[in-house]
Amino acid sequence: MTDRGSSATTGGSAAPEIRRGEDETPRLSAAPGATAASSRAHITRVSGALAEAGPMPEASLYELVRVGERQLLGEVIRIAGDTATIQVYEDTTGLRVGEAVSLTGSALTIELGPGLLGATLDGVGRPLRRIAEETGDFIQPGATARTLDASRRWKFEAVVRPGDRVSAGDVLGTVEERPGIVHRIMVPPDQGGAVARVRSGPFTIDEPFGELADGTPLRLAHRWPVRSVRPVARRLRSHQPFLTGQRIFDLLFPVAEGGAVVVPGGFGTGKTVIEQSLAKFAAADIVVYVGCGERGNEMAEVLNEFPRLTDPATGRPVIDRTVLVVNTSNMPVAARETSVFLGIAIAEYYRDMGYRVAVMADSLSRWAEALREIGARLQEMPGEEGYPTYLGNRLGKLFERAGRAEVAGRPPRTGAVTFVAAISPPGGDFSEPVTQAALRVASALWALDPALAHQRQFPAVDWETSYTLAAEQTAAWFTGNVGKDWGELRRDTLVLLQRDRELRDIAALIGPEALQDRDRLVLEAARVTREVVLGQSAYDPNDERSPIEKTHRLASLAQALYRAGLDALDRGVPFQELDVAAARHALMALRGAAADRMEELAAAARQAIDDLGRRKAAA
Amino acid sequence: MSLVSRSYRGARAAAGPLLYLGATHRAALGETVAIDVPGRPALRGQVIDAGEEVTVIQVLEETLGLPPARATLTLTGEAATVAVGRELLGRIFNGVGHPIDGLPAPVGESIRPIWGAPMNPVRRVSPADFIETGVSSIDGMNTLVRGQKLPVFSGPGLPALELAAQIVEGARAPRGEPFAVVFVAIGITARETQTFLERFEKSGAMERSVLYLNEARDPTIERLLAPRVALAQAEFLAFEAGIHVLVVVADITHYCEALREIATAREEIPGRRGYPGYMYTDLASIFERAGILHGHDGSVTQLPILTMPDDDITHPIPDLTGYITEGQVVLSRDLHRRGVFPPVDVLPSLSRLMSAGIGRGKTAPEHREWSNQLYALYTQGREARLMATIVGETGLAAADRRALKFAERFENEFLGQGTYRRTIHETIELGWKLLETVPREDLLRISDATWAARRQAGGGSPP
């Protein structure tokens, strides 16, 4: 339900002095005490997710407000004269003209500190479990739940001493947030000075464990405006690949740590399965999973599954390294827009501790649609497909927040935020504005194809359209750590697939039987490559995660099969006599092998490949 | 919200389904408005834009002939609600919940707001219980799971309603638990409704069903309310009365057209093909009401039916639906022409919750491999069929020829079961029988262990 143009109440169209921030830096009103002056401020209009209120002469753009008797959370997004337009993060049904509105004096912030790991937050940072305690099985507006648990005591170990001079980002001490996961307590970005007092011991997030000389208390948590970029000392180029555990990505389309990937695909092509597989198996210290405008059951699945899965790198439950941010498709639209910022801000915070963080956003299209919905209600001039004209700009700034960096403060440390964004293009057509805007700023494209999904070729990644800009940059790591032949293997696999595509086009016209033997071998070898190397089932417990060595092994064997076939043909063995079926079978068995049978089945596959052209001879 | 009701004489203006009211006292977004015109039955409306100077009311019934100046509008202070309860089982209502079966209006066990509220994701239970529909292409290949929303993508003239009726009649809860059907007709013809009603009566499904019927001749605006009224009832049955509820909605396409019509009347900026930009969010507010909650015995499963205009799956209606639901069952005109019933094209069909609902103790231990293999072979057969039209069957490789034969039998025997109800075991057995028409080496998706187990159980082709 958006505004119609005819009404006299239409906000702002002819109003003077519209301040609308295109930059995301919140401009805060000076004194929190100023709220008293606007105590008469009340709702003058409500329509959809937007409310107008006045008089609010002291309101600032992006300032957080409390709307109505139930104190719904909202954010000022436009000011005209002394009327503020507010996007409300909660269901506005029942909100009345005349109800009071109050300013909070701060922008939308997230409370950063120990206790985030394992949490499930809504789009504005409230833990959904606590909301359930307040409002039951179905979400009702007005819940006040605070992000972090203020009653919990954390064992803090100070690493600084009174008299030390500290500045933004310096590590003051640590707490063990989850077993084996150290949470570094840092000087917040805007603070610094001499440490006056500091003490180790158990503290809640509200109890100061120390104080700076100027009287600033030191606490385990601080607040940060989610739309603001957290500063770093220096951005770094990355040579380390972000290992996903998915063969097709690690082998053909690797990204570097700190990269940003877009994963567009029509419905049912496997975006969510990819995002979840990465959340479970990718080599990251911390994962922030943002379910933005998607399904409630998918979130239930994550909540059900993640506590039971172990992170192979640490042996700990996967949930221990995960923060979930959830705004399902039936939750308020305005909070969909903030959910992605919230996720990124949390990721930057753990990056600042020196961690490698991965952010999964599913789906960025819903984020963009939220911008569009709000823009339409504000009666902004629409751009392409109705999206606001600043879509590209906003999206660019979001992607900019990914990266590897030397973080601020001592001791020196580096961290990274890798960003993997699913995109849901209407009709699966990539020419639409969100996909296009994302491609301009992404370092890799993993394009999903409905035709492959219908054939159950999963992950349904279209290897002809997909690309990465990080192949060169990560090549040395792969040759140094996995195999010297990595570069050739990657190239040979791509060449084989390319040749296969050309031949299949021809075969469709003349029939495969009419092809030359060498070409028929290409078709078979490519088929094995598709099935065994690129194909990977998320439902096979032995293959849902492919360690990089396994990826290397399977890709090498597929190439070995091809070469063995060529050799046999060269020796004069006709194609029909190559026992490709046996080799395929052996490789398939290896793909699904349990860890303890891997060597045995690898030997069997090798043998089947050696025997490829020998059946006749042996018989 | 306060319950003071405020009455106003005469709307300032009217346009399509909208009435514009001047200054009101504390209008609330979403509150119900009673609209009285002397000599006419009372109408209901809802505040969709509350303002100090102008308040906009969307009339929830036909506005034809409504004189705005003579209407008395009363803001009730309440959101739209409907009576729900077990006593509604066996009854028939219109799209706004008024009885049309000649019986008095139900008192209900509870009065519920029709708009509902989002389930808190942390309170959801991950769906994992198999529902046996008796249809092989669903049970075997695209398994329906309790708490899922699985639409049927149909085309004009394809037998989607017949398939839905067959599912309603055949569906069994796994352990014989209490089970009910909520059927919502949106803009379908009187004849279609009649056919459906007769089948309900004959099969005895009527007594465990509640029907909400908005027929093609009923007011457009009621199409937007019907699914929500029905879901309020479904949620009550599921989460208060502990019943497993299957909600069948036909036809979502009519719902979306009503949404477009009303958006146009409101002079909103249209999105893709004229449908409003918020259609995704709007549809989600219906489909996301499927699910299961911790601490409650029942569940809401949705089986919406939609007609793809021009059989085009990229049309915004199937497209947005597919982005929200947990898969789709796609009907094929080609299979229908060849007399295959139900004409389900399994390749673009998908049940995303299938994995959770199948396997040992639920369906069959080898279900995943078995269906992967059927998919792989059928895909190969379909490709071979396409190629054969150009190069002829003799130009195909031997394995492709085998796959082509398999595909024919798969369509005629496995998919084309007619109206016979198959148990999951009959479905699995038939699938094996068809797989065993090709040599072992063609069955790459079947592991040696599964193959050995099958052979031991007495199946499998001779070596």
Ligand SMILES: Nc1ncnc2c1ncn2[C@@H]1O[C@H](COP(=O)(O)OP(=O)(O)OP(=O)(O)O)[C@@H](O)[C@H]1O
């Ligand atoms: N790697 C995989 N292995 C096995 N099955 C897969 C894999 N990836 C996807 N699938 C299948 O495809 C289905 C759809 O995947 P998914 O839900 O991830 O699609 P999506 O792109 O997120 O769709 P939407 O845009 O509608 O959310 C899954 O339910 C699963 O059946």
Ligand SMILES: [Mg+2]
């Ligand atoms: Mg998805």
